[in-house]
Amino acid sequence: MKIKTNKIDAANAEIEAVIPKEMIDANLEKIAKELTKTAVVQGFRKGKVPVSVVKKQYGSRLVQDAEAEALREVLSMGLDELKIANESLIGEPNISKFVKSDDKIDVIVKIALRPEIDLASYADSVDEFDKPTIGDEEVNEKLEKLADSQGKFVDLKRKRAAKSGDSVILDFEGSIDGELFEGGAAKEFALVLGSNQFIPGFEDQVIGMKIDEEKIVKVTFPENYGGDKLAGKDAEFKVNVHNIQEKVKVEIDDALAEKVLAGQDNPTLENLKTQIKNQLENEAVAKLYNDELKPALLDSLVGKFMFALPEFVVEQEIDIALNKKAGEMSEDEIKELRENASKLEELRETFRENAEKSVRATFIIDSLATAENVKVEENEVMQTIYYEAMQMGQDPKEAYDKYKSAGYLPAIQMSMVEDKVLTKILNSKMKEA
Template sequence: MEFNAQRVDEANAVISASIAKETIESNLDKVAKQAAKTMDIQGFRKGKVPVAVVKQRYADKLTEDAEGEALRAILADGLKELNIANEDLIGEPSITKYDKKEDGSVEVEVKVATKPNVDLGDYKALIPAVEEKTVSEDEVNAKLEEMAGQSAPLVKITRKRMVRDQDHAVIDFEGFVDGVAFEGGKAEKYPLHVGSGSFIPGFEEQVIGMKYEESKDITVTFPEEYQSKDLAGKEAVFKVTLHEIQEKAAAELTDEFAQKMLPQEENVTIDTLKEKITEQIKNEVKAKYYREELKPEYLNTLVEKLQFALPSSVVDQEVNHALNNKVRTMSEDEIKVLQEDAAKVEEIREELKAEAESSVKATFIVDALAKAEEVEVSDQEVTQVLYFEAMQMGQNPQDVLKQYEEAGYLPAIKMSMIEERVISKLLDEKLGN
């Protein structure tokens, strides 16, 4: 059997071979004998089916298995000769040639991609200058007022007037579809925050202008994607009565309020709460500064300075992803032109390649940085983040996690968390020096 294995560069290799007809036939005998031990064919006892019968009945499938076994052997031999461990492979090997000859032999070519060797050099010397971010007293006071306002109780307004946007209206309501009341569509003395978007679209806008003790029919249409299929897309009439309008009481910035905001701490004063808010705002500002300014600058510098081979299959995948995103923004006419002219597709792919290479390069650089800085993110941490975000959005955490798993997004989310953590660690160290 002719065989050749060679590296194209540190991240790519090609294995080519010619599989002899005798090798395939030998494998065919082996897989047929193995299959005969377990097959259940009418007229023969299980496990006693003649090999010739198995070959005759399942010729195509057995030949496919025999060729597959020969291909796996070639791949294993090639990786051994190239000294490539299985854990260093990226993605599945790509069969770029599979040519069956008249003499029964098969010529094959397999491309494999491996993790590149990333020499980071003195990567800390490339970290950009980091400024200390400060927080003004006005920012802290504004946040404090916002918190106090949110926790302040609602009180009835002192004078009667019509409902305005952002009022808290106390209403009775009952909903009807085709004149029939529906389940869950009735409430009494309900405190509606007008303008919050918590009700069906169009409902809150029609409450604006109502007067005390006024009754009114409000007509709305349930969204097509409404959770109750019985109501989705249907028109409904709500009989609404306004009882009163409420507003937030004046915020009281006292030590008691501070203790309420920090229940786990002792001897809390309003100054303690101010310190906490200052630290919180400072962390938020710093995180945004890192994420939007310093991280892109640092990664762009590393991508430009560091040189190493990239797995071509991974770059191709990134180009395909970018191409698909671009196609989604195109008109039908533009897509039709691409379908009729393959050269234009390749032209666009070439335009997208440089950016794709930079993106792939940055991913491997972040992975190398994480190893160098011993930064890790566990699968449990990824799950916890998704659970927390789902609960904040009012979604079922298990459903969200399942959707991400099925879509294959978890590795990308994990890499994003690693990137955030390792870059922040390096920038914090720079700030502290």
């Protein structure tokens, strides 16, 4: 068998071979003899089936197995000649050429290798920066909101008109062009004025109403409102106020701290302020990281470390982008691409630059994770999905199973690894105020 190898670059190689018919025949004979030991053929005892009968019974399957055995030999010989270990390969080898003739098979096998990345001075990709600081004004503002959230609504001691911040107990009945619409009515509904719970303009017109007062509130549904039947439509609501409640102000003192920090050591106002300050600092750091520093750091790393990329991985990334684009195209546009190969190729090429950046970023993060000893175990992925599902009121197990069956878990895990790696690098560059 003739073998010719070509190391295209550090991430791609080709093995070209001419497999003689004699090799396929020898493989077929060997496989057929092995099969005689286990084959079940009517009229013959197990282990006593003649080779000729096995060949007749399993003809096409034997040919396929013989060719597959030859391809494995091509790969093995090619890797030996290229001095490439099996563990360096990424994905399955790609048979880009397989042409059969009477006396031989011409094949080309493309293989992809894990890129070797020199990560020297990767930490220099980001400069030192100051940790965001939180002042007393921000802490006090958070305390005010916290105290307000602890307040309870009580009936008015002295009757007055409703104002922003009050809870108004009301009936309402909505109509469009004189006809009631589904979901537009409720009895004894508690509406906090100023909460923007209702469509724009509704709460503003309830402000100033008194107990037992009726009023027609006129509003217009937003153009982007969920239901097509209501979007952009003018509506009238018949509103009847039954009661008005005001919120009792909660003092900001140790008593509030004891309530909020129940079960903790040192439940004092000073400790509460310290915890609030720490929380606000963490939120400010997270916002700075996610909005600015992480994207900038990843762009810097992708621009700094250049290396050969596995061709098939880039092509897969392009396919994903192309499929996404196809989902936004009309049937006529898709038909035109199917009928015009050059135009389809032109469209594919528009995604290549971003695809290469995405693939490069993935390999850089993978190498950095090894360098920084960052890992994300499967149970961490599960916990994250469970937590987010519960936050959204979804069934956690059902959400996890859905992601798993769709094959999304590796992508989620890689995203978490990326977040951990970039966070660790940035943390090493952050200076305390």
